[in-house]
Amino acid sequence: MNKLYANGLTAALLLVGLSAAHAQGQRPADGPGYDLGTRQELVQQLETQVAAGLAQRTAPTVTLRVAASQAFSGRVNYREDLTKTGEYVVGDLAGVPGASFQLRIVGETVEGNIILRASRQAYRYSADARGHVLVRAVDINKVVCIDYNKPVGYREVAPAAGAANRAAVVSLQSYPGARGCILLDTDGYALPAGTGWNNGNAYNAPSASMTDANVQAMWELVSEDFRPFSLNVTTDENVFNAYPKNMRMRCVISPGSGSTIANGAGGVAFLTSFKTNDDTPCWVFMSDPKSGGEAASHEVGHTLGLSHDGRISPSEGYYTGQDNSGAWAPIMGAGYYKPVTHWSRGEYNSANNQEDDLAIMSGTTYNVGYRPDDHSNAISGATNLARNGNGLSANGIIERTADQDYFAFSTAGGTVSFNVNTVGRYGDLDIVARLFNSGGGLIGTYDTQGGGNLNVSFSASLGAGTYYLQIDGTSSGNPATDGYSDYGSLGTFSISGSAPAPSGGVATMYRDCNYTGTAVALPVGDYNLAALQARGILNDDVSSLTVNGGYQVVLYENDNFSGGALTVTASNSCLVNNPLGTGNWNDKTTSLRVQTATASFSRQLEAELANVNNGMTVEACSDAGGGQDMGYIDAGDYLVWNGINFPTTGTYLIEYRVASGASGGTISADLNAGSIQFGNTAIPATGGWQNWTTVSKTVTINAGTYNFGIYAQTGGYNLNWVRITKQGANRMASANAEILASSSPKQLELYPNPVADKLYIHTETVATDAQYRILNTYGKAVGSGALSTGPVDVAALPTGVYTLVVSVPGQPTVTRRFVK
Structure with missing residues (x-):
């Protein structure tokens, strides 16, 4: 039974959390618990009192005792009869302005609070091991975001022209397929009755009337704050609704003036409410991108268990930042006034809170976790920088304090230059770059210190060879007095640079170690012994080699790509007792392949496969018509993509397209290095390296995160594409899949958004004439x-912002917005 009671009662701000927050330093301890009897006795008492009120046709009242000599009269605005032994009531306290209560008893669970805002007092309900209900006084800061005001001098942004009639908010996603979701809800929200807000009454939150440009700016700020985690920050209601209630949080952005939620406040939230499974939102009452964005990250941080960052001396609830540097503040303080804000662990002087923000949000309590690492933390696994002529580029994310991303590149020698930048606005990552030679020796460290300078630019004069670039987050100043440590220096980076390209090919074979003796440069291609000899490379005569960034060389001990094999992804000064392979590879090569590095393909596919979360088909390919393979796996080789998340237990179609050598062989796919196997498939000789065959396996996979791999049992294969489809769900369009369109606005989706070059459309209904x-x-x-x-x-x-208009003859036109 659900019942809403509304009899003109004064709306009071309910600032209650349904479970404990983390204690903050120097704050008072909880008081002793007062025993209210067993759960069954309290439920019976509440039901009797509610029934008495209903019989008299008045708003029911319940007695809320907090001590032997003290009790409040709670006026019930909303009630649910949960079971024969359960009860849920929400309301305000009679005769106590600005006070409210919430109490839920179901089964063995007891949770709720009483908040007296004017006197800054709070009480929390819980159950002990005997099944008795206890109520105790607690620090109000453990359960409520209190007195979080707007910036000094803040003025409400005027509504955008024509906002009332404008199209739906532009659809943005920061991490499609992430485990959890944060919705920035800017276009108005109808709060249903029964939540902890507005004393349990319904509330219609007006639109923030923001322009698309301001929505995007606020989304960029919040997205970067939550970039380290497996959280998709979105503006799209349909994306949000696809997530379970206990893995999502709605942050309503709405004008605060006159609001009965928290009139005059900057924002409010229930602590730990992200996991409560009841869709209770948090709130922000500012539409300015900087102020509103900082408040949104702050309030969502509360829902993920974080408490306020203030100071003991001087006593303040919200720390506004380091006074000397003028550049930094903690997100859980007040980040309005500083260009750089971070998650914190209270390293500044006189901090009243040393909780580990990153550990709390990524912990098992909320099941969000960090996003997978995108680049190796060591030279041995360095990612090759993409090359276009002399130009070099890459991008990535520093998602943990200890993360360091390594990249490799080769040069003919001369001046190399790099620009390493975080996002264009609202960046969190303070970048330090380090340059290493082919032996791992440090050449230089490059860091722009102070004043919110997050980006790095540098040049160096280098000799011919292979080098490594390390990207890391760094500190600024003294975290105790005038700066910050590298703890929260996390987020997105991009690399652009130039280095003279090695001439004559992408890989050079040398007769002797240390890049000496006869040298022959080779472009991409397959070289058997005859082809090598025609270019002046003798049998068993290669001792060192250079490899340009973005390429790799596979060495074979026998002709026609057979026998033992060694894959070299960066320059190697001597193949004697080579650590990349077993035994001595000096003077051992009889045939070889020069290829585009499969590592970059692996990372591309890893990113795309994350969208299995959304139930889409995901696919990576270059030319499904047969013009180009995406990688090569020889007998015993294993291509693996880490951290692929299957969000629900169900049936999946695993497909991959390969071409075999002359003898054919056996290939297989599995999860977690063979712990879950999908069976072997015999591949006949396809008659050539571009004659393709498709392997298909329909398998049942339990929900979870796995490492997906393809293994060459025998034989060798060109890999053309890989695809995973959640059966019964939408298919994601790709380079060789049909593009789908639909007349239903609810079904048409765009990805990625924002987009750089290729915009994909996926729906349920095929429309070939769209x-x-x-x-x-x-x-x-x-x-x-x-x-x-x-x-x-x-x-x-x-x-800019664009509108995609899709039309099908005889059907309504469909529009979607996207950002370029």
């Missing part, structure tokens, strides 16, 4: 075509 147009913010068409031709190429469009 056409699209792209409109800029002035309504002018800047692109058009047929969806059936493949993904929409938007690489040439300037940055």
Whole structure:
């Protein structure tokens, strides 16, 4: 039974958490518990008192005793009769302005609070081992975000012109397929009755009336704050609704003036409410991107268990930042006034809270965790920088304090230059770059210190060879007095640079160690013994080699790519007792392959497979028509993609497309290095390296995160593409999959958004005659075509917000917005 009682009662701010927050330093300890009797006795008492009120046709009242000599009269605004032994009541306290209560008893669980805002007192309900209900006084800061005000001098942003009639908010996602979700809800929200807000009454939150540009700016700030975690920050209601209630948090952005939720406040939240499974939102009452974004991260931080960062002396609830540097503040303090804000562990002087923000949010309590590491933390696994002529590029994320991402590149010698930048605005990652030679020796450390300078630019004069670039988060100043440590220096980075490209090919074979003796440069290709000899490379005569960034060389001890094999992904000065392989590889090579490095493909596929979370088909390919393979696996080779998340138990279709050598062989796929096997498949000789065959396996997989691998049992294979499909779900469009369109606005989705070059569309209904147009913010068409031709190429469009208009003859037009 659900019942809402509303009789003109004064709306009071309910600032109650349903479970304990983490204690903060120097704050008072909890008081002794007062015994209210057994759960059954308290439920019977509440039900009797509610029934008496209903019989008199008045709003029911219940007695809320907190001590032998003290009790409050609670006026019930909302009630649920949960079971014969359960009860849920929410309301305000008669005669006590600004006070409210919430109490839920179901089974063996007892949770709830009483909040007296004016006197800054709070009480919490719990159950002991005997099944008795206890109520005790607690520090109000353990359960409520109290007195979190707007910035000094803040003025409400005027509504955007035409906001009432504008299109739906632009759909943005920071990490599609993440475990958890944060919704920035800016277009108005109808709060249902029965939550802890508004004393249990319903509430219609008005739209924040933000422009698309301001929505995107606020989303960028919050996305970067939560970038280290497996959390998808989105503006899309449909994306949010696809997540379980205990793995999502709605943050309502709405005008605060006159609000009965928290009139005049900057934001409010229940502590630990992310996991409560009842969709209770948190709130922000500012639409300015910087102020509102800082408040949104702060309030969502509360829902993930974080308490306030203040100071003991002077006594303050919210620390506004280091006074000397003028650049930094903790997110759980007040980050309005500083350009750089971080998650904190209270390293500044006189901090009243030393809790580990990162450990709390990533812990098992909320089941969010960190996102998978995207690049190796060591030179041995360094990612090759992508090369275009002399240009070099890459991007990544520093997602943990100890994370260091390594990249490799080769040069013909001369001046190399690099720019390493975090996001364009609202960055958290303070970057330090380190340059190493091929032997791992440090050449230089590059860091721009102080004043919120997060990016790094440098040049160096280098000789010919292979080098390594390390990207790390760093500190600034003294974290106790005028700066911050590298603890919260986390987030996105991009690398752009230049280095003279080695000439004559992408890999050079040398007759002697240390890159001496006869040298022959080779472009990408397969070289048997005859092909090597034709280029001046003798049998068993290679002792060292250089490899450009983005490429690899597979050495074979026998002709025609057979026998033992060694994959070299970076320059190697001597193959004597080579640590990358077993035994001595000096003067052992009889045939070889020069290839695009499969490591970059592995990382690309890893990122795409994360979308299994959304039940989409995910696929990686270059030319499914047979023009180019995506990698090669020889007998005994194992390609693995780490951290693929299957969110629900169910049936999945595993497919991969390969071409075999002359003799064919056996190939298999598995999870977690063979602990879960999908069975072997015999591959006949396909008659050539570009004659493809597709392996398909329908398997049942339990929900969880796995490492997915493809293993060459015998024989060797070119790999063309890999695809995983959640059966019964949507398929994600890809380079060789049909592009789908639909007349239903609820089904049409765009990915990725924001987009760099290729915009994919996925829906449920195939429409081969679907056409699209792209409109800029002035309504002018800047692109058009047929969806059936493949993904929409938007690489040439300037940055901005666009509308995609999809039309099918005889059906309603569908529009979606995206950001370039």
